[in-house]
Amino acid sequence: MLLQPDDIAQLPERQRAAFINCLSGFKSANLVGTVSASGQANLALVSSVVHLGANPPLLAFISRPPSVDRHTLEYLRDTGFFTLNHVHEDMLLAAHQTSARYPRDVSEFDAVGLTPCFSALHPAPYVEESRLRIGLKVRDTRPIELNNTVMVIGEIIEVQLPGEALPDDGFIDLARLDTMTIGGLDGYYRVMRACRLSYAKPDRAARELEE
């Protein structure tokens, strides 16, 4: 199947949105937790979290246009902090349900039955049911003029995850945490590890790392 500019332009809006959303490949599944200046908690499912760099430790996500976004962008700008919480299969329905359009005075935590929990370092709510929780300080919110979305960049200031100590090699196997991945607008996938591969060098083939 071959689609060129005219084919893409002629797709009906919903079919195009669903199709184009599949093309980037598998996406991360995170709940963004924020709180308003007056204390109203907000939770939103995002599939656009991306690693920016390890030093300083930066993550980013793409927010919908301010005219469409329901509170996340406003709250994280007001308070300066947000959380990211991995989505696992046993909390999937609740996580998906956060994308419904609830009124401003309704907390998605209450509406979908997830539990907020807090850190002494910042006011943004974590999701207790998530097994990997990240607290971030907002470093930048950059408009992307091409389609009026906004790139939110946060610096990691806290990580909460299972286990007593960080492995020496720093590798966290997300499949063991049952973290899910997203395909397209509404597809949710389980993940199984295939392999880890050694650092690639020009003069020898990469090999599988044993553990």
Place this chain on the structure above:
Amino acid sequence: MLLQPDDIAQLPERQRAAFINCLSGFKSANLVGTVSASGQANLALVSSVVHLGANPPLLAFISRPPSVDRHTLEYLRDTGFFTLNHVHEDMLLAAHQTSARYPRDVSEFDAVGLTPCFSALHPAPYVEESRLRIGLKVRDTRPIELNNTVMVIGEIIEVQLPGEALPDDGFIDLARLDTMTIGGLDGYYRVMRACRLSYAKPDRAARELEE
């Protein structure tokens, strides 16, 4: 396990890089194909491709700093086009091997044994072994000053994928294509579909879509 700013700052560099790279969740697995003005082909594995929007159809990825990047950024700026090619399990070793530091006059296609193929629409090389190939016109390259990376934004001008017709609902099941996902710096994962969920509304629980 709880890591706060001092804990993160004190991690040895490699452990920190590996750890922070796990935190965003599962990542897309794509090969970026570019060509220099003089015709030298280049291929690089990236895990940072992210969906920006469907109308116009935009994808983005994060390139390492221009001082570190090996040719991809330079070539796509020179020619104005690049391709994204999904990585599947049967081409994983070759895809991973593209991240080795080959000299400028070596094409990664030749070095790792992948096959370039071309479209009439633009000069950037596709990867024939990939089952989902996307041609993009560069729309913007934006420096991210916080860590000197660069966000490359492309508009989709061509999609090549299996099948005779696009499904009415626009959904492409990436698990059927054996597209892989990446965890951390060097973990590769297989994916199995768990479910698709209906559009979330405040007044009713989301349900599984049947097909």
